[in-house]
Amino acid sequence: MQTFEELFTQTHKNNERAFIPFIVTGDPDYETSLEIAKLLVDNGADALEIGFPFSDPVADGPSVQNADIRAFKSGMNLEKSFKLLKELREYTEKPFGLLLYYNIVYKYGIDAFYEKLAEIGVNGILIADLPPEEADDVIKAANKHGIQQIFIVSQATNNERLEHITDIVSGYIYVASVMGTTGARSEVETDTTDLIERVRAHTDLPLCVGFGISKPEHVKEVINSGADGAIVGSALINIIEENLDNKDKMYSEIIDFVDEMKQATKL
Numbered sequence: 213m214q215t216f217e218e219l220f221t222q223t224h225k226n227n228e229r230a231f232i233p234f235i236v237t238g239d240p241d242y243e244t245s246l247e248i249a250k251l252l253v254d255n256g257a258d259a260l261e262i263g264f265p266f267s268d269p270v271a272d273g274p275s276v277q278n279a280d281i282r283a284f285k286s287g288m289n290l291e292k293s294f295k296l297l298k299e300l301r302e303y304t305e306k307p308f309g310l311l312l313y314y315n316i317v318y319k320y321g322i323d324a325f326y327e328k329l330a331e332i333g334v335n336g337i338l339i340a341d342l343p344p345e346e347a348d349d350v351i352k353a354a355n356k357h358g359i360q361q362i363f364i365v366s367q368a369t370n371n372e373r374l375e376h377i378t379d380i381v382s383g384y385i386y387v388a389s390v391m392g393t394t395g396a397r398s399e400v401e402t403d404t405t406d407l408i409e410r411v412r413a414h415t416d417l418p419l420c421v422g423f424g425i426s427k428p429e430h431v432k433e434v435i436n437s438g439a440d441g442a443i444v445g446s447a448l449i450n451i452i453e454e455n456l457d458n459k460d461k462m463y464s465e466i467i468d469f470v471d472e473m474k475q476a477t478k479l
């Protein structure tokens with residue numbers, strides 16, 4: 213299995229940056245989401261960010277919320293999400309990380325959860341609603357089981373917190389280009405460049421930008437600003453949502469989308 217570190221070294225060597233799509237397990241159902249994950253890694257995704265459906269996804273806008281609802285309706289649950297990750301790990305060597313809410317981890321038991329991730333072969337995890345100041349227990353479990361703990365920074369992160377985050381983070385830093393919820397937007401926030409530069413001044417770790425990226429131009433923009441990777445959720449999820457009654461069309465639009473977005477990472 214490839215590590216995030218190897219991935220970012222490799223993409224830099226190839227004069228490109230990483231494209232990392234986000235999907236929810238079980239959206240719109242188990243088999244289809246596994247098929248989508250496979251299509252993504254086969255057609256240009258360098259890594260995946262995977263969410264488990266959650267009942268109260270406070271950081272998410274309507275696209276991801278609807279993905280969660282579809283997944284629950286199809287009967288998705290935690291055990292099935294683990295099973296899907298396992299099947300995906302058997303299929304690909306590419307890195308994948310989770311994007312979850314704390315309650316999922318806490319309820320399962322922190323140490324047991326990280327142990328499970330290690331057993332499956334998950335590379336990293338970002339807990340959307342866990343502030344770094346309260347992350348001691350998860351970091352302990354992450355270190356013990358060899359899972360990379362990823363954190364989010366935004367315009368609201370002052371330099372002092374940024375220093376703290378760069379001390380405890382591993383894998384990459386998630387730079388949220390918008391203050392607000394996830395969701396495809398027509399433009400990348402203009403101060404994203406400043407934010408990338410400010411974070412870059414504190415760390416050599418890879419920086420992946422997400423929130424609102426929906427077009428190849430956006431990918432180019434954040435990469436030209438110094439990002440090592442672009443993360444895209446809602447725009448991809450919208451393709452799923454718009455093609456629920458036609459799987460062939462859904463798959464072919466996803467293939468075109470991932471290919472186009474990946475091409476935009478090439479310098």
Ligand SMILES: O=P(O)(O)OC[C@@H](O)[C@@H](O)c1c[nH]c2ccccc12
Binds near residue numbers: 261272393394
């Ligand atoms: O959907 P967008 O705007 O493309 O943003 C990425 C996003 O979906 C993914 O990284 C994500 C989904 N849920 C989150 C919660 C917090 C932070 C990030 C996320």
